[in-house]
Amino acid sequence: MPDLEDLYREIILDHYRSPRHRGELESPPAHRVEGFNPLCGDEVVVTMVVDGGTLQDIKFAGTGCSISQSSASLMSSAVKGKSLDDVRQLIRTFKSMMSIHEAALGESGPDEALEEAAPVDVRTIGELAALQGVVKFPVRIKCATLSWNALAQGLDELATAAS
Amino acid sequence: MALDVETIRKDFPLLARVVNGRPIVYLDSAATSLQPRPVLAAMEQYYETTHANVHRGVYATAEEATQRYESARVAAGRFVGAPDPAREIVFTKNATEAINLVANSWGRANLRRGDVVLLTQMEHHANLVPWLMLSEQLGLELRYLEVDGQGRLDVSALDRKLDGARLVAVSAMSNVLGTINDLRPIADAAHAAGAVVLADGAQAVPHLPVDVRALGVDFLAYSAHKMLGPTGIGALWGRADLLDAMPPFLGGGGMILDVRLDRFLPAESPQRFEAGTPPIAEAVGLGAAVRYLEAVGMEAVRAHERSLTDYALGAIADRLGDDCTVFGPPAGDDRGGVLSLAFRDVHPHDLAQVLDQYGVCVRPGHHCAKPLMRVLGVSATARASVGLYNDERDIDVLIEGLAEAGRLFG
Numbered sequence: 001m002p003d004l005e006d007l008y009r010e011i012i013l014d015h016y017r018s019p020r021h022r023g024e025l026e027s028p029p030a031h032r033v034e035g036f037n038p039l040c041g042d043e044v045v046v047t048m049v050v051d052g053g054t055l056q057d058i059k060f061a062g063t064g065c066s067i068s069q070s071s072a073s074l075m076s077s078a079v080k081g082k083s084l085d086d087v088r089q090l091i092r093t094f095k096s097m098m099s100i101h102e103a104a105l106g107e108s109g110p111d112e113a114l115e116e117a118a119p120v121d122v123r124t125i126g127e128l129a130a131l132q133g134v135v136k137f138p139v140r141i142k143c144a145t146l147s148w149n150a151l152a153q154g155l156d157e158l159a160t161a162a163s
Numbered sequence: 164m165a166l167d168v169e170t171i172r173k174d175f176p177l178l179a180r181v182v183n184g185r186p187i188v189y190l191d192s193a194a195t196s197l198q199p200r201p202v203l204a205a206m207e208q209y210y211e212t213t214h215a216n217v218h219r220g221v222y223a224t225a226e227e228a229t230q231r232y233e234s235a236r237v238a239a240g241r242f243v244g245a246p247d248p249a250r251e252i253v254f255t256k257n258a259t260e261a262i263n264l265v266a267n268s269w270g271r272a273n274l275r276r277g278d279v280v281l282l283t284q285m286e287h288h289a290n291l292v293p294w295l296m297l298s299e300q301l302g303l304e305l306r307y308l309e310v311d312g313q314g315r316l317d318v319s320a321l322d323r324k325l326d327g328a329r330l331v332a333v334s335a336m337s338n339v340l341g342t343i344n345d346l347r348p349i350a351d352a353a354h355a356a357g358a359v360v361l362a363d364g365a366q367a368v369p370h371l372p373v374d375v376r377a378l379g380v381d382f383l384a385y386s387a388h389k390m391l392g393p394t395g396i397g398a399l400w401g402r403a404d405l406l407d408a409m410p411p412f413l414g415g416g417g418m419i420l421d422v423r424l425d426r427f428l429p430a431e432s433p434q435r436f437e438a439g440t441p442p443i444a445e446a447v448g449l450g451a452a453v454r455y456l457e458a459v460g461m462e463a464v465r466a467h468e469r470s471l472t473d474y475a476l477g478a479i480a481d482r483l484g485d486d487c488t489v490f491g492p493p494a495g496d497d498r499g500g501v502l503s504l505a506f507r508d509v510h511p512h513d514l515a516q517v518l519d520q521y522g523v524c525v526r527p528g529h530h531c532a533k534p535l536m537r538v539l540g541v542s543a544t545a546r547a548s549v550g551l552y553n554d555e556r557d558i559d560v561l562i563e564g565l566a567e568a569g570r571l572f573g
């Protein structure tokens with residue numbers, strides 16, 4: 001039986017109560033992306049500055065539940081100042097922590113899906129590992145990935161604009 | 164006669180479920196109701212003994228299936244006071260399809276560019292989007308009755324807003340605020356202004372005595388799955404003279420008198436509006452749900468839910484104080500059992516998650532009423548809604564869970 005403590009870990013509640021990197025960078029020069037969860041009406045705005053192959057700065061704004069807000073805060077802390085390659089790698093790792101489960105959820109319940117999922121080496125993702133418990137609550141996965149999808153979309157848009 | 168909730172609860176097998184180690188506390192009847200055994204049994208018995216396609220068949224079970232389908236139509240109409248149920252009830256997929264039927268059939272035949280359709284700010288998307296879609300094509304003028312600070316319709320500007328109106332489409336009871344709208348004066352004013360009136364009965368029909376003649380409306384849409392019946396069937400009641408003059412909605416088998424390669428002749432209503440094989444077992448289930456509700460008595464259902472709503476509003480105020488806001492009118496005759504909650508600044512998603520640990524089923528979100536959410540100044544609420552099978556213990560567990568959410572996110 002999934003437990004509430006798996007979902008609402010102390011780190012998550014901390015980032016929810018005192019979010020880091022909250023706000024909006026001036027756009028332009030920052031690149032601005034809006035993410036939308038039609039299920040619950042949550043909205044996130046991610047603003048980012050990329051320069052010299054590095055994600056120089058990032059902020060998030062919007063409204064949402066503790067999972068979407070803490071995930072955005074944890075994400076911003078994890079990616080700020082990182083090279084774009086590292087950021088993309090982290091996005092992939094995070095999404096596989098979430099989405100492999102999502103795909104495996106089809107027929108089986110969440111517990112089986114957890115067992116089948118390819119392991120993510122949580123040592124590589126630091127505090128983000130606190131969000132692992134979300135996969136036991138399938139409807140909340142979209143909350144956790146909202147800001148990550150916005151960030152990925154923003155990086156894609158910037159790459160397209162540059163090429 | 165008061166309703167015996169202990170006895171009623173025994174009729175609903177799903178109430179025996181245990182979730183997260185707790186007995187289920189089902190407080191989501193505004194989304195869909197649970198089904199009592201007689202409804203499930205009627206459908207199973209139909210499939211085991213009778214199933215055949217309706218109309219046209221000559222053999223015994225086909226005759227029986229047709230007869231059971233048609234008697235469900237009469238039951239569904241009688242339940243809402245239809246003067247001539249056999250002619251005036253069109254079976255649809257749900258309330259949403261019933262409203263779309265009116266928009267597409269009556270609307271296209273009767274509305275022209277610039278015509279006014281009067282709606283309200285508290286409508287479910289089911290009674291907004293069909294009119295927005297029609298307006299994209301026809302160029303209508305959509306007007307809205309506003310919602311006041313207590314969650315009631317502001318009818319002070321009714322006459323002005325009715326000027327030029329051809330149709331008024333309004334919910335009989337809000338699925339967010341629980342407001343029971345007084346439709347009679349609205350319908351009378353609309354008729355005086357030359358407009359036709361559609362009531363969205365999706366919430367009212369399951370929880371209140373509804374009589375289309377007393378309401379004075381011309382169309383009424385409702386869904387079986389919110390009134391103890393199965394999913395997959397709903398109904399449109401329409402005044403016979405209006406239905407008779409309306410063009411078909413969907414085309415196909417069962418809705419024609421004659422088809423040639425260059426034209427067709429539609430059947431009489433209601434068959435005209437029922438293209439294809441209808442939901443027969445679901446109609447049987449709806450008929451059984453109506454009989455169940457009639458046996459309990461809709462006055463008793465309303466009285467029970469009213470006292471439970473009074474209890475909930477009082478207990479929430481007593482035990483949670485200012486931490487918890489319940490949107491909608493205070494306890495009273497026009498207050499139905501839908502409680503849209505805000506608890507401090509805890510997000511409704513988180514509230515619902517914590518409540519799930521207590522086995523409590525409530526719904527977080529915009530409840531398909533995004534314009535109303537904007538009026539209330541929130542992006543979502545957590546909604547608890549009662550049915551005839553709920554009791555005060557259910558409310559107590561709800562409040563216990565809300566208090567725990569307060570501690571967790573405090």
Ligand SMILES: Cc1ncc(COP(=O)(O)O)c(C=O)c1O
Nearest residue numbers: 257258259287289338365366386
């Ligand atoms: C007021 C109201 N109208 C319409 C509907 C639509 O009902 P259905 O989804 O069964 O068509 C609902 C159900 O959510 C409702 O509450």
